[in-house]
Amino acid sequence: MALGFRVVERRWYNERMLVATMASRRRRFSPIPIPILLAPSPSPSPSPSERQTSKHLDISLWNCFLSCYTKNRFYGEALHVFDRLRVVGELRPDMYTYPSVLKVCAGLGNAVAGEKIHCSVVKSGFLVDVVVSSAIVCMYAKCKLFASAVQLFDEMPHRDVACWNTVISCYHQDGQALKALEVFETMMNYGFEPDSVTFAIIFSACARVLDLERGQRIHEELIRKGVELDEFVGSAIVDMYGKCGCLDRAREVFEAIPMKNVVSWNTMIGGYSLKGDTQSCLQLFSRMNRERIRPTSTTISNLLIACSRTSDLRHGKIIHGCLIRSCISFDVFIGSTLIDLYFKCASVRYAESVFAMMPREDVVSWNVMISGYVTTGSYFKALDLFQEMRINNVRPDAVTFTSALSACTQLSALEQGKEIHRQIKVDDLESNEILMTTLLDMYAKCGGVEEAQMVFDKLQVKDIVSWTSMVVAYGSHGQASKALNLFQDMLKEPSIRPDRIIFLAVLSACNHGGLVEEGCHYFKQMTDAYAIKPALEHYSCLIDLLGRSGRLKEAFDMFSNMQDIKADAGLLGSLFAACSLHKNLELGVKLAEQLIEINPDDHSTYVVLANMYASSGRWDKVRKVRTEMKERGLRKNPGCSWIEIDKKIHQFFAEDDSHQHTEFIYDCLQSLSKHMRKKRSSMSLS
Numbered sequence: 001m002a003l004g005f006r007v008v009e010r011r012w013y014n015e016r017m018l019v020a021t022m023a024s025r026r027r028r029f030s031p032i033p034i035p036i037l038l039a040p041s042p043s044p045s046p047s048p049s050e051r052q053t054s055k056h057l058d059i060s061l062w063n064c065f066l067s068c069y070t071k072n073r074f075y076g077e078a079l080h081v082f083d084r085l086r087v088v089g090e091l092r093p094d095m096y097t098y099p100s101v102l103k104v105c106a107g108l109g110n111a112v113a114g115e116k117i118h119c120s121v122v123k124s125g126f127l128v129d130v131v132v133s134s135a136i137v138c139m140y141a142k143c144k145l146f147a148s149a150v151q152l153f154d155e156m157p158h159r160d161v162a163c164w165n166t167v168i169s170c171y172h173q174d175g176q177a178l179k180a181l182e183v184f185e186t187m188m189n190y191g192f193e194p195d196s197v198t199f200a201i202i203f204s205a206c207a208r209v210l211d212l213e214r215g216q217r218i219h220e221e222l223i224r225k226g227v228e229l230d231e232f233v234g235s236a237i238v239d240m241y242g243k244c245g246c247l248d249r250a251r252e253v254f255e256a257i258p259m260k261n262v263v264s265w266n267t268m269i270g271g272y273s274l275k276g277d278t279q280s281c282l283q284l285f286s287r288m289n290r291e292r293i294r295p296t297s298t299t300i301s302n303l304l305i306a307c308s309r310t311s312d313l314r315h316g317k318i319i320h321g322c323l324i325r326s327c328i329s330f331d332v333f334i335g336s337t338l339i340d341l342y343f344k345c346a347s348v349r350y351a352e353s354v355f356a357m358m359p360r361e362d363v364v365s366w367n368v369m370i371s372g373y374v375t376t377g378s379y380f381k382a383l384d385l386f387q388e389m390r391i392n393n394v395r396p397d398a399v400t401f402t403s404a405l406s407a408c409t410q411l412s413a414l415e416q417g418k419e420i421h422r423q424i425k426v427d428d429l430e431s432n433e434i435l436m437t438t439l440l441d442m443y444a445k446c447g448g449v450e451e452a453q454m455v456f457d458k459l460q461v462k463d464i465v466s467w468t469s470m471v472v473a474y475g476s477h478g479q480a481s482k483a484l485n486l487f488q489d490m491l492k493e494p495s496i497r498p499d500r501i502i503f504l505a506v507l508s509a510c511n512h513g514g515l516v517e518e519g520c521h522y523f524k525q526m527t528d529a530y531a532i533k534p535a536l537e538h539y540s541c542l543i544d545l546l547g548r549s550g551r552l553k554e555a556f557d558m559f560s561n562m563q564d565i566k567a568d569a570g571l572l573g574s575l576f577a578a579c580s581l582h583k584n585l586e587l588g589v590k591l592a593e594q595l596i597e598i599n600p601d602d603h604s605t606y607v608v609l610a611n612m613y614a615s616s617g618r619w620d621k622v623r624k625v626r627t628e629m630k631e632r633g634l635r636k637n638p639g640c641s642w643i644e645i646d647k648k649i650h651q652f653f654a655e656d657d658s659h660q661h662t663e664f665i666y667d668c669l670q671s672l673s674k675h676m677r678k679k680r681s682s683m684s685l686s
Helices: 001-024 049-053 060-073 077-087 097-108 111-124 130-142 146-153 162-175 178-191 196-209 210-225 231-243 247-257 262-275 276-290 296-309 311-327 330-346 347-355 362-375 379-389 398-411 414-426 433-445 449-458 464-475 480-491 500-513 515-530 536-550 552-559 569-581 583-596 603-615 617-633 662-685
Strands: 640-645 648-653
Touching: 001 130, 060 077, 060 097, 077 097, 077 210, 097 111, 097 130, 130 146, 130 162, 146 162, 162 196, 178 662, 196 210, 196 231, 210 231, 231 247, 231 262, 247 262, 262 276, 262 296, 276 296, 276 449, 276 500, 296 311, 296 640, 311 330, 330 362, 347 362, 347 583, 362 379, 362 398, 379 398, 398 414, 398 433, 414 617, 433 449, 433 464, 449 464, 449 500, 464 480, 464 500, 480 500, 500 536, 536 569, 552 569, 569 583, 569 603, 583 603, 603 617
Parallel strands: none
Antiparallel strands: 640 648
16 A cells, blocks of 8 residues: 555656656646646536546645746746636645746736735735735736835735845835835844845945945945855946946946856946946947857947947947847837937938838837937928828827927927927826926027916926026017016025026126116126126126127226136127127227137128228228138128928028029019118108
């Protein structure tokens, strides 16, 4: 009899080993001759043969199947086995069954099934088991139900390190890095010994909040304990030092990692990439290839970002070539990084060719292209692409609208800006502060002062940027008094302190309104009351204001007494224009000489100087200036302007006849000119 039992026990042991062996080879289990496990679907009333077979199956074999399926990620089959277990025979899931099936729910992200199993655990009384309860916490965390995971963790009478790790990770993934660090300190106070998973999460949290001091302290503790760095903890430490700007220390840790994986290499390259150290990135990439570490898309992206930060087109093209030759998939992130690189290097044609190869259904690729056009000054192309994006049924997001509004701002395309505002309302994006500030800026600079005020009034939080936009709106559109009143209102806000930019907007408002005394007052207030050192732009604004009002001596004295600021062509040009306006030839000639020395190829200086000589009757000097212009090969650039009609922008150049309605346009101009001359004549007679 004893021999018979041993034979039966050996037979079941062999079947279990067969299951484990086949699972480890990742083969499907369909040929295994256990009918109860292979039934197509759970039956509420099992057949007699199933009941008979179930008598020979103990719970450990069910758990073996579940574990094998789960470890090999055959989640559907694992759930099927669990369902059969619940309806067949008298066996019940135990403390080993639940962790396996909870891992299945976590792997599938099936929170509904996970919650049902949680209820089953509570009813069966296994919730007190730390392994089971930890598995439930992990399931909730993997399903992104962080609140449920933390709530269960707080209710657990007993905890293990894995459970602490899960909760710390929950807070970290939820963007609460400081809370994750706080829970880590609590874990240490309870006497739990962190493992490599704990340290990897904690160093990552330190990197997110740039807490170098805490990260160094934990690292030093690891060194004192003699903990050997594995590739995961080592990579996390490298990442922490890299993001905190300690690249030398990061490199030391990187070199100390005994077995570096591709994550370690990517992290170190990423650290150099953040700093824009293209040379070090490329050296590591070369060494990585020599050590036969296959790069990933993250490697390539980090290299391209480094080239983008330094506008290194030559090395960027080399990395692009490596990408083409490799088997790395060309994903949206790599494509977007490439486009950004080429735009920053002013290689628009290359950016367009990369965009042509990218999938068009992803909003990210459209965003980076539209933004690139805006940053390179191709505003018409940006708006054209924005319209094409809508035609392709790609839904814009806040980033898209922000870039499109920036293009409208530069082109003073008010009607297109209003149309974009309507879309923002439809898409319910008016709560986005950055987007609404950009919208306010568009209205302010395009002359939509009333609309700008409406947007400003609706802002939940009015920061210094929004106040500045409103001051610009009133100041640049003939309402200087309102601009100054608004500035006074802002000064009453205790949480807002004026900066040099809003003072520039105030001085500009005074300049547009011809408010000389007020301009001098606010310039003095900026320097004395707020200790803001004037920049070149502030001097330019006030000197232009003084010059336009005819106070040339004061303007020139201020220009001569500027401290630690070198005058540029813009400042000299403002003073020079004031000399032309008020016919101060002597000072104008001096300034013209300085302007020509700074920029000898600027035709406008010669034109204004010649006009000043002509106004004084110095025709010999006029001929001399024009001769010098001719010798230098200078000529007036044609003037350019544009007009928006029916949400479409039309460009015009001086003496331009390329427009399809040229004849009609010039007829209208002649008619308007005649009408204006008649009007002027009638006013003179009256």
